[in-house]
Amino acid sequence: MQNDIPHSEDDTGDDQYDGPSKSQVKREMLALVDLGKELVDLSPERLKQLPLSERLYDAIRLAQRTTSREGLRRQVHFVGKLMRDADAALIQTQLETWKNGSKEQTQAMHRLESLRDRLLKDDQALTDLLTKFPGADVQHLRTLIREGRKEQVANTQLRPGQDPLRKHYRALFQALKTLHDTETTT
The missing domain is CATH 1.10.60.30 (PSPTO4464-like domains)
Known part of the structure; x- marks a missing residue:
């Protein structure tokens, strides 16, 4: 006796689920x-x-x-x-950017701080910087370095409790950061 269940031509017998486990x-x-x-x-x-x-x-x-x-x-x-x-993938990507980007940004900031300190100590550092960034505003940088050095001298003579002067020290860092940012965007 034959099987009385009709089979269609499309029925291959694969009734398995193809989705994720x-x-x-x-x-x-x-x-x-x-x-x-x-x-x-x-x-x-x-x-x-x-x-x-x-x-x-x-x-x-x-x-x-x-x-x-x-x-x-x-x-x-x-x-x-x-x-x-x-959109978990987009959120995950942004989180990874913040984690990894912050490390790279921190390293870049440390390099700029080190360069600023070298500029305040050594005139040769300015020559090296101008070689790397020929389009830099030399006069502005020299002014910031000179004023930053004056601040350092004035800070050695402060009384206890007085805040150190940092205006030109910070301005020099910002100028270096601007130079670095224009270098990386071009």
Whole structure:
């Protein structure tokens, strides 16, 4: 006796689910919860820079104000749940930029501070700088260096409790930063 169940030509017998596995879905959800934890640790100013829905932003702010350990855990999981509707890849990219960019920016600032200190100590440093940046305003830089040196001398003669003079010291740093920024954009 033959099988009375009719078979169509399209039926290949593959009734398997082609979507992500249960484990994969769980991994993705845990990744969103971890991303939510990172968002809860951000400052309100940084949060405002991210593409967050109002509901997600409010949930993150509530988690930041929550003091109870269990309450915070539950709120973070709720933030993770709301992250399903957010552009998690864009948010993750921005967080990575802030983390990695800040390291590079800090290193660049340290290099500029070191250059400023060399300029205040040694005239040869200005010659080297002008070789690297031929379009720099030489007169302005010399004025800032001269005034910065005067500030250093005046700061050695301060009485206890007096604030050191830093106007030209800072202005020299800003001039170097402007030079560096114009160099990197061109």
